[in-house]
Amino acid sequence: MHLEVSIPLNVSGVWYPVYDNDVSKSGSIGLSLTLEPKLVVTGRLSDREKIIIIRSDGEELELNDFKNLLTLKKLGTLSLNVYSEVPLGYGYGMSGAISLGYAMIAYELGLTDLRKALLTAHESEVLSKNGLGDVISEYYGGGIIFRKKPGAPTIGEVEVFTVTDDVQICSLPESRLSTSLLLKTNENALNYINQFLLNPTIHNFFEVAKKFTEELGFISPYKGSFKKKGLILKLGECGEGWIKHKIARSGVSVR
Ligand SMILES: Nc1ncnc2c1ncn2[C@@H]1O[C@H](COP(=O)(O)OP(=O)(O)O)[C@@H](O)[C@H]1O
Numbered sequence: 001m002h003l004e005v006s007i008p009l010n011v012s013g014v015w016y017p018v019y020d021n022d023v024s025k026s027g028s029i030g031l032s033l034t035l036e037p038k039l040v041v042t043g044r045l046s047d048r049e050k051i052i053i054i055r056s057d058g059e060e061l062e063l064n065d066f067k068n069l070l071t072l073k074k075l076g077t078l079s080l081n082v083y084s085e086v087p088l089g090y091g092y093g094m095s096g097a098i099s100l101g102y103a104m105i106a107y108e109l110g111l112t113d114l115r116k117a118l119l120t121a122h123e124s125e126v127l128s129k130n131g132l133g134d135v136i137s138e139y140y141g142g143g144i145i146f147r148k149k150p151g152a153p154t155i156g157e158v159e160v161f162t163v164t165d166d167v168q169i170c171s172l173p174e175s176r177l178s179t180s181l182l183l184k185t186n187e188n189a190l191n192y193i194n195q196f197l198l199n200p201t202i203h204n205f206f207e208v209a210k211k212f213t214e215e216l217g218f219i220s221p222y223k224g225s226f227k228k229k230g231l232i233l234k235l236g237e238c239g240e241g242w243i244k245h246k247i248a249r250s251g252v253s254v255r
């Protein structure tokens with residue numbers, strides 16, 4: 001059986017980590033942008049867990065140290081091909097997207113119910129320290145995501161701001177960095193979220209994201225942009241060498 005799941009990328013602009021003894025309730029309150037091109041994941045049952053990332057130029061990379069698998073393998077033993085136009089480890093929320101892809105394929109194969117699949121994908125991120133709010137944002141998708149209550153999909157809560165302007169978003173992946181650099185709490189996050197909610201536009205998302213990430217020491221030299229982990233996200237025309245994105249119109253979809 002050929003199964004294909006598409007998952008948007010997720011770039012957070014403001015985040016506030018929240019930890020709970022219950023991993024499914026841990027996560028982040030925050031604001032993020034879900035983006036296309038979506039990750040496309042195909043998968044099947046296998047005799048060992050195997051994940052291969054295939055970039056648009058055909059380059060293949062088999063992941064040999066993806067800690068999320070320690071949790072994901074409880075859903076079944078799968079082999080995945082992940083087609084992606086962006087690299088892993090730069091801040092596009094790819095580890096969450098791959099985990100969500102794994103869980104959705106397990107669900108489509110009848111190995112788990114949907115709720116357990118979604119909780120397991122989220123827990124694999126929190127336990128590996130690879131993310132807090134990516135899985136819930138990518139599951140719902142569809143624009144600017146306000147994570148108002150932290151946690152896994154079905155436990156956390158989001159409000160989605162659809163962006164009707166046909167804006168161009170560009171990214172520049174500069175360096176691979178560890179997510180642990182982002183997990184310290186900055187109390188100002190909640191002020192920036194409120195500033196956004198007073199005027200929930202894409203321009204204001206970039207404004208508050210720039211201010212928040214600069215406070216964490218991530219500085220972008222480009223106008224109309226901010227730096228998150230190892231990538232720059234910019235609103236407007238893409239110069240040569242930049243990756244072109246659209247704001248995602250939806251979350252996860254299965255074909
Ligand atoms: N070849 C690889 N390139 C990048 N990350 C890898 C690779 N193999 C394993 N990993 C692991 O994948 C995880 C990527 O998670 P993360 O940095 O959160 O990615 P993203 O920012 O894309 O969501 C890290 O734990 C990293 O150690």
Ligand SMILES: CC(C)(COP(=O)(O)O)[C@@H](O)C(=O)O
Nearest residue numbers: 012015028091093131132133
């Ligand atoms: C910012 C981050 C904690 C990590 O994001 P990434 O580097 O893409 O895994 C994210 O998960 C969030 O909760 O907003």
